[in-house]
Amino acid sequence: MNSESQKIKNIYQEKYKKYGVDPRSLCWHQKGAAHQRFRQFWAEIDFSNKSVLDVGCGFGEMAKFLKKRYEGVDYTGVDIVPEFIEEAKKNYPEYQFFVRDFFSKPMSETYDVILASGVLNSNVPENMEYRKKAIKIIFAHAKKVLAFNMLGAYPQPENDPTSNVWYADSLEILKYCTTLTRRVIFRANYHPTDFTIFMYPTKEEFI
Numbered sequence: 001m002n003s004e005s006q007k008i009k010n011i012y013q014e015k016y017k018k019y020g021v022d023p024r025s026l027c028w029h030q031k032g033a034a035h036q037r038f039r040q041f042w043a044e045i046d047f048s049n050k051s052v053l054d055v056g057c058g059f060g061e062m063a064k065f066l067k068k069r070y071e072g073v074d075y076t077g078v079d080i081v082p083e084f085i086e087e088a089k090k091n092y093p094e095y096q097f098f099v100r101d102f103f104s105k106p107m108s109e110t111y112d113v114i115l116a117s118g119v120l121n122s123n124v125p126e127n128m129e130y131r132k133k134a135i136k137i138i139f140a141h142a143k144k145v146l147a148f149n150m151l152g153a154y155p156q157p158e159n160d161p162t163s164n165v166w167y168a169d170s171l172e173i174l175k176y177c178t179t180l181t182r183r184v185i186f187r188a189n190y191h192p193t194d195f196t197i198f199m200y201p202t203k204e205e206f207i
């Protein structure tokens with residue numbers, strides 16, 4: 001595991017020790033913060049009968065919502081933090097969960113839908129490069145759509161160098177995504193400093 005991933009893992013493990021199964025362990029300050037972001041995903045994607053990979057799944061809560069809302073979802077969650085994956089396996093034994101640093105060691109399988117919610121928010125060295133590289137890796141595993149969200153906006157919010165999180169220039173990220181596919185959706189209407197991007201591989205039909 002590289003030093004960036006190790007640092008990210010340590011931060012989440014410290015929070016988990018303090019808060020246990022709680023949104024604060026996932027660096028969400030408010031209970032509804034994750035759900036507000038999840039809603040953007042199902043506003044756009046029909047998950048029925050799709051294979052879904054949730055990169056940075058945390059406690060796997062997304063699985064609960066997908067099961068409730070859609071038929072035939074084949075869900076897999078991966079996370080860098082073993083404690084989170086243990087909790088996810090306990091809560092959702094019918095789904096598959098793996099401990100994995102997806103940006104260093106992605107699995108070889110591809111999935112209809114890939115989600116990454118809150119996974120690209122950490123303050124690391126070379127923040128922009130880290131995010132672009134991660135997007136490229138995840139997108140290469142998406143058969144129909146990659147959907148991710150990220151802290152940031154345009155103009156770029158000011159960043160505190162001592163913070164655990166970093167706010168991106170959303171338009172620079174969008175522009176980068178268009179170098180991988182011209183079929184993108186950009187949503188920045190649900191939060192002042194968070195945005196969601198959907199990326200569709202050009203050879204696939206719309207879903």
Ligand SMILES: C[S@@+](CC[C@H](N)C(=O)[O-])C[C@H]1O[C@@H](n2cnc3c(N)ncnc32)[C@H](O)[C@@H]1O
Nearest residue numbers: 026034056057058079080101102103117118119
């Ligand atoms: C803000 S939390 C969000 C968790 C969940 N997706 C949600 O929306 O509630 C970010 C998650 O990404 C995980 N993560 C960060 N970097 C990762 C990586 N390289 N590979 C896999 N998981 C990662 C963290 O461990 C953490 O559980």
